[in-house]
Amino acid sequence: MKKRDLYISKILPFVDKPVIKVITGIRRSGKSALLMLLKDYLIEKGTAFDNIIYINFESMEFADIETAKDLYSYIIKRKPQNCKCYILLDEIQNVKEWERAVNSFQVDIDCDIYITGSNSQLLSSELSTLLAGRYVEFVIETLSFSEYLCFRNEEEKDIYKSFSQYLKLGGFPAIHAYNYDVDSAYKIVSDIYSSVILRDTIQRHNIRNVDQLNRIMRFILVNIGNLFSAKSISDYFVSQKRKIDVNTVYNYLSALESAYIIRRVNRYNLKGKEVLKTNEKFYLSDHALLYALMGYDSQWISGVMENIIFLEFVRRGYSVYVGKYDDNEIDFVGEKNGDKVYVQVTYKIETEKTFEREVNTLLKINDNYHKYIVTLDDMIAGNVGGIEKVHIADFLLKEVW
Numbered sequence: 001m002k003k004r005d006l007y008i009s010k011i012l013p014f015v016d017k018p019v020i021k022v023i024t025g026i027r028r029s030g031k032s033a034l035l036m037l038l039k040d041y042l043i044e045k046g047t048a049f050d051n052i053i054y055i056n057f058e059s060m061e062f063a064d065i066e067t068a069k070d071l072y073s074y075i076i077k078r079k080p081q082n083c084k085c086y087i088l089l090d091e092i093q094n095v096k097e098w099e100r101a102v103n104s105f106q107v108d109i110d111c112d113i114y115i116t117g118s119n120s121q122l123l124s125s126e127l128s129t130l131l132a133g134r135y136v137e138f139v140i141e142t143l144s145f146s147e148y149l150c151f152r153n154e155e156e157k158d159i160y161k162s163f164s165q166y167l168k169l170g171g172f173p174a175i176h177a178y179n180y181d182v183d184s185a186y187k188i189v190s191d192i193y194s195s196v197i198l199r200d201t202i203q204r205h206n207i208r209n210v211d212q213l214n215r216i217m218r219f220i221l222v223n224i225g226n227l228f229s230a231k232s233i234s235d236y237f238v239s240q241k242r243k244i245d246v247n248t249v250y251n252y253l254s255a256l257e258s259a260y261i262i263r264r265v266n267r268y269n270l271k272g273k274e275v276l277k278t279n280e281k282f283y284l285s286d287h288a289l290l291y292a293l294m295g296y297d298s299q300w301i302s303g304v305m306e307n308i309i310f311l312e313f314v315r316r317g318y319s320v321y322v323g324k325y326d327d328n329e330i331d332f333v334g335e336k337n338g339d340k341v342y343v344q345v346t347y348k349i350e351t352e353k354t355f356e357r358e359v360n361t362l363l364k365i366n367d368n369y370h371k372y373i374v375t376l377d378d379m380i381a382g383n384v385g386g387i388e389k390v391h392i393a394d395f396l397l398k399e400v401w
Helices: 005-014 031-044 068-078 098-108 126-131 145-151 159-169 182-202 210-221 230-239 246-258 288-294 298-315 352-363 392-397
Strands: 020-024 052-056 085-090 111-117 135-139 262-269 274-284 319-325 328-336 339-345 370-375 382-384 387-391
Touching (some): 005 020, 031 085, 031 111, 098 111, 210 230, 274 319, 298 339, 339 352, 352 387, 387 392
Parallel strands (some): 020 111
């Protein structure tokens, strides 16, 4: 099993601490595998196998555990006597009022609890107030480019060639555990999307107009990297003789977000130092969703590059915004621990005019934080006025930005 050191290193400091470890993320991002890695770690450090209770609620083996009471009874019967037990609960959102059981475990038995779920609102219900202040959450993303190289054993190969494949295939671990061709990989990703849409979106939010939801999703897919709003989506549908009100669009966007299919990025006024309320960008939890659902097309590469860089910011713990400076847009402004990083993304710098446009926007920002122009051009590396030009593969593999 391939290790996900980025996430394991974040979770290990909380092992045996009195907080619930909550692992969330889109389906098939590797949450279950991460639980197995944690289980292996516990055994390696001397925990008896019988002291670890693992339940995958998507397995028929545990289909009878439907409520908090069922879960509580199951664990109490199997917990070891007079020693600590480790409780690993996979896809716990399938259990009604699971929060009551988990809260009781903390009160009634000596245990260390790890749970996973495929919904960002896993801890937003009224019942979740039972756990307030007693959990830490880790969002698991699909494979970064660095992890992709590890999964494919390509660390020593031509990274630009490897990135070209990553650009097409995306980062769902399931398609890199085996050597699938592109068509097979897209079939797997399409099936993942269908599962997420059905179980984590349509069923969970009681959505009746599935066609409308799918049309909104297609609008988002072909507008990756573009600014738009719920109103602009509504206006587009009206122009297509398909009326939909703005509130319904908001609800659909929220449902897609809660299932981790899409991610919202707000705009930030760098001069006024405020988050803007009009127009946003939406990115995908993995760029392979675009190609799997719409087919591969090179016209979307710029948006896909932005998608990849956005997720890398998130993995590294940055708060991410789309920057606005006067009438200029900065693709990404990342903030972490008082530090900032500015990034302009461009597919290729083919003309002097393109280069000047990207550089001049960054030069207007009068501070000493790192600024990058990230591109797919192989021979573009260099530095202009403190602004670093870098190939996207090199940018993604930088240990520090």
